[in-house]
Amino acid sequence: MEIIKIRYTFRHKGSGNIEMKWYSIGQLEERAAAKLSPVFSDEYELISRDLFTGLKDKNGRMIYDRDIWDIGRRFQVEFEEDRCGYFPFANDGGCGCCADEVYQPYEGDIIGNIYENPNLLEAAEE
Template identity: 35%
Template sequence: MDILMRYVFKHRASGNIETKVFLTSQLEARAAKKLSPCFDELQYELISRDLCFDKEKGVFVGDLINVTTWFGNYIASVKFGEYEQDGSGDEYEPSKCFGFYAEAVIKTITDEDGFEVVPDYLVQNSMLELESYKRLGNIYENPELLKTEEAH
């Protein structure tokens, strides 16, 4: 199975951010330095290597997404690993899960009527469970996205 990977590099001299996306088959077929000059460690620093969750939307681990639920919209960070999920609305103990998940950046957002937009049981949610989301960007190329969300 071919896995899509995103590499984020920082140019040491200029500080510019470079993003490169490769399939694992490409990485296995050629030496990394032949795929891109960004793999030259003297010129570039590797700051992130991320798995792809959704090829169609270009969503990778480390991206920020706008999640739409019937509670309202909120910003989440895409992550991969172990998390707890409770789809019961606190009726049962959360289940330990492993995989791609969205974690709310700000966990205490309320709508104009004072109701929670992100109830406790949706703070960490499987990406597969999300009905609607849109990629906003990643924190390396768009650090202002995180600052804007933290200001709320």
């Protein structure tokens, strides 16, 4: 069974810099969050908690919710409750997969995420 992992995304209140930290549930249960990293302080604003999907891209990189996935076309990875899984979504909110187009994680690359690289999805629309 794959370990449950969470990616935390923070914004520094003074500089606006984005910081990301990755933790397993075991690490979070082991000690208080404030002792894990300085980002768990009043100097930072929590932007998002993103779960590891349990999938890896063709290079073995872990895929998290809200990552940007490139399979020749760029998509944002999102969890869809109705279908109980993670799927690629186009920037317009439409599902990036259809019945005749089923993509596997190993077919593409994770090239960033919507917090550090929002321009990657914008560039894909042009």
